[in-house]
Amino acid sequence: MTQASTKKSRFKLEAEINAPGSAPHGLAWSGEFLWISDDSDHCIFKLSPEGGQVLLKIPFDGEIAGTAWDGSHIWQVDNRSRTISRIDPETGTIDVALKVDPGEGTLGGICHDGNDLWLAVTGTGQLRRIRPSDGAILKVHPVENNIVGIGYDGRRIWYTDADNNRVRLLDPGTGTELMSYELEGKPSGIAFVGRNQFWYSDTESGKVRKLIIGGAR
Secondary structure (H helix, E strand, C coil): CCCCEEECCCEEEEEEEECCCCCEEEEEECCCCEEEEECCCCEEEEECCCCCCEEEEEECCCCEEEEEECCCCEEEEECCCCEEEEECCCCCCEEEEEECCCCCCEEEEEEECCCCEEEEEECCCEEEEECCCCCCEEEEEECCCCEEEEEECCCCEEEEEHHHCEEEEECCCCCCEEEEEECCCCEEEEEECCCCEEEEEECCCCEEEEEEECCCC
């Protein structure tokens, strides 16, 4: 892993809502709604981004970690069964469950880049690119051990480093860390809204914040 420059936050706070549960982890953006998974309530919540109203609640029996949106379905990471499940957002039905071996680590955040899944393995510092059809590992990048949430901005991967209160920016092709920035609180999930805006969940305050990236091209 190449060491990148460290800078103070270059983000502007656009919105802030309360997380629906006490242990927010995974976070995904469907283009209209937020999906946030909570390990204390064992649920995946569909939220309105204006005000944070809960619009739908999907029970999920497992040890909840990252959450992703692929354009039509939710992907939910479960540390208990060591699976990534594809879930119908209308019915809550699981139609795919990919087995994952995290080795000595634990499964963390996940995102979808339009083709493949990116999965965090916390504790061993791995960022894995995974084929959704069969779970095959296509690529592994070494990252910080404390990797938690993962987001994709259309070109690059961002991940949250909760122990250091930072978000880190990576080149997905090489794994090179390009930059890291401070975030308020203890960040967990991260989900992008286009190229220059993202939501992240803060487990310390129980807030979900939308930030605008200053100077993004």
